[in-house]
Amino acid sequence: MSKKILLIDGNSLAFRAFYAMYQQLDRMVTPEGLHTNALVAFNNFIESIVLPMQPDMALVAWDARSGKETFRGDLYPEYKSGRDKTPAEFKEQFPYLHEMVEAHGLHNYEQVGLEADDIIGTLSRVGQAAGDQVIIITGDADLTQLVTDDITVKLTKKGVTQVEVYTPDFIMEQYGITPAQIIDKKALTGDTSDNYPGVTKIGEKTALKLLKQYHDLENLYAHVDEMKPSKMKEHLIEDKDIAFRAQKLATIITDAKLPIGLTDIEYHGPKEKGLVSLFEKLHFKQALNKLRANSLFDDNGEAAEEAETKQGNFTEVKELTADVLKQLVKEKSLAFHIDTTGPNYHTADMFAFALGNDKVGYYGSRDFTLFDNEDLRQIIESEDIALQLFNAKEHWVLCHRLGLNLAGADFDFLLVAYLLDTVGNDNVLSTLAGRFGRYLANDEEIYGKGAKFAIPEDDKVLIDHIGHKAQTIFDLRDQAFADLDEHEQGHLYNDIELPLSFVLAKMEAQGFTVKEDRLAKMGQEMDEQIANLKTEIYQMAGEEFNINSTKQLGTLLFDKMGLPVIKKTKTGYSTAVEVLEKLAPQAPIVEHILAYRQLAKLKSTYVDGLLAVVDPADHKVHTRFLQTLTQTGRLSSVDPNLQNIPMRTEAGRKIRHAFVPAHEGWEIFGADYSQIELRVLASITGDPAMEHAFVEDEDIHAETARKVFGLPDDAPVDAEQRRTAKAVNFGIVYGISDYGLSKNLNIPRKDAKNFIETYFKEFPRIHQWMGQIKEQAHKDGYVETIEHRRRYLPDINAKNFNTRSFAERTAMNSPIQGSAADIIKIAMIKVSRAIEEKGMQANMLVQVHDELVFECPKEELEELRETVTKVMDSAVKLAIPLKVESHAGPTWYEAK
DNA sequence: CTTCTCACG
């Protein structure tokens, strides 16, 4: 019977693998310092291309490691010379490539005196002779000369997981020649990568033309005298020897003497133990998890053993009943978890929950009427039963919907994992558990995703899964808390993030009232203006097109109207605001397009977008503040995003008229920190000049202007100077670069550089701190805020200048932005407590990074203003005073 | 599902 024989060109694929993931080189390093980019890509290649083929025989051929003494070297000493030296980061991965091949159940082979091509060439002919089907995978187009009806070559196209299939028909279609003629094509053109020449001035196009006419090299030279006189003819005659030598060099050996045969390369599938040990060595966490997930269902001996130990992580999950709850209510500590049908826990359906601990075991249920059970209510509401959770904020809201007040939260795995390491935090229990070496099935595997989402009918599947979640949370508690201690983050977790999560939960549940009719009316007015603008734009353009399409707009402005291209994007012309503003003086249509853009944005995002998420039951929007997303410690807000409601332009700011208090006779009150990031910077660095400016409550941008423009202390500063200084201050906070500043201010880079140098001279401690924080990042691999919030910077020692520079700017910016985030978080907790203690009715509604928004009865306004200002002012003790400004009014529009 | 643009701090 015909067998499937797979022959892989190891060197060319490994080489491709290395460069396919070259961008990742610096970030893919094991703790031992081994680069793994080629290994990762090669593993992907085997898993996605090789395994699905299920070959009967499989071999990976390598060029012999010792020297290149092949016949080709004898024939032409320059063969393959002049190549760049193999990078050390690639070389060190070679031994593991061989081990990986073995572990996947493939065979390695190399032989002195032969190249990988020759081994593949020879074995492919052996296979063909035996009547088998041969598949060759390579990144080297040379091998296509081996193609026949029984031998297919798959050539990697992009990276290593996309291939193009070469058959005789395909080659004929592509080049108009047969596979055998590929050798003669190379005889004529030579090969720059293998460093041997062909006939002078003959490239691919000419070679193909000649081969179509004369079929092969021998015949061509037999008739070369009959050719019309031409430069090409002269070159052909001149370089005849070179051509025949190139022909020999290009010819892959198909009859080498090999001590191995087909029976030596039989494929019997991957060797699980080998893979596990290799992946552990290489710290391939994803690959390991995948392996473990699959082995649970695998029934071959070796894998089953593996599965047992993995399943041993979990105890049996039982059905939760009222009797069980009688037992559970006596426990001091319980893991608790609810699953919902979607990420928006304000609206998603709850379909299963679990409770348990290591002593009494784990219990799951789909029956939410159990939440009427007194024992369960006590478990959730009692301060005395410590709850172990994944996302405490979500569970507070879910319990709130069930009419319960969640209390006694002890461990929030999501929050702790985020504090330990913000990088690669996908907010999914199973992946975070993986970070702690604990396997758990993905929700996606159990429930599916998107349209395929379905709650399993089988209790065994559903109840087991949710029970295992509870167990995972419970089991990881001690380890996670120990890590937290090691990071000195106990205070950050216990006194800031965990209490904050309940402050946020209440804000979310409270919601912000939106006057839908006001919004709708604004929408109508906008629609009219949009329609008018559209007509004018079409008229000016002389045609109708989709103004929202950057592609169509680009065609109009740059191709049809011939306006100068200011900036390009990856895919075409940029039509961003800064580009259009530069074009506006040259073409009146541009102003209209800008106006259209602004209105279209406001209408779709803020009018239609907001109306779509207003809860019809209470006319409020209930955002979710994501507490474990940003890399700096800030919050983010989704569904809707209440942190980017327009403010900077009057037209946009009007949207805020629609945000109103929940009750008649109430007001909206906003309080914001003035210049908090610069104050934090002044405080951390202890810079005397900056400190002085803040202590004296000077205009900081004007003060900076005097410094960078060398003006006397009390000299007046004009608007332009202040604007420039403001941009410099922003730049400082972002981790300044002359390039960035020059772009922002639209000034020559040299001038920007001057500003920065002067700035650093005038604020020497800031300069000093910038150097120090970078150094610390290089040494430790992370930076910290005033509350020990940590941000890891895996790219800080990258070889690539850009990658490294980005990490360095981040090192400067994160402690500043993050410390400001720490401060307002502390303030939020204290404000919330103060409101409660004073028995005030006010509600905190939104946080916008340096600003808090409240609603309160009019009579309470002054007390609230006093309380909030005082608490925010004194939230933390800094060397620099914090300053709070506040505004109030009937809507959010006035409260800023 | 990615890219571009634009809203906020």
Next chain:
DNA sequence: ACGTACGTGAGAAGG
């Protein structure tokens, strides 16, 4: 020489 300002989320296009 390199070619970047820091942190977010949402909507519309277009493949």
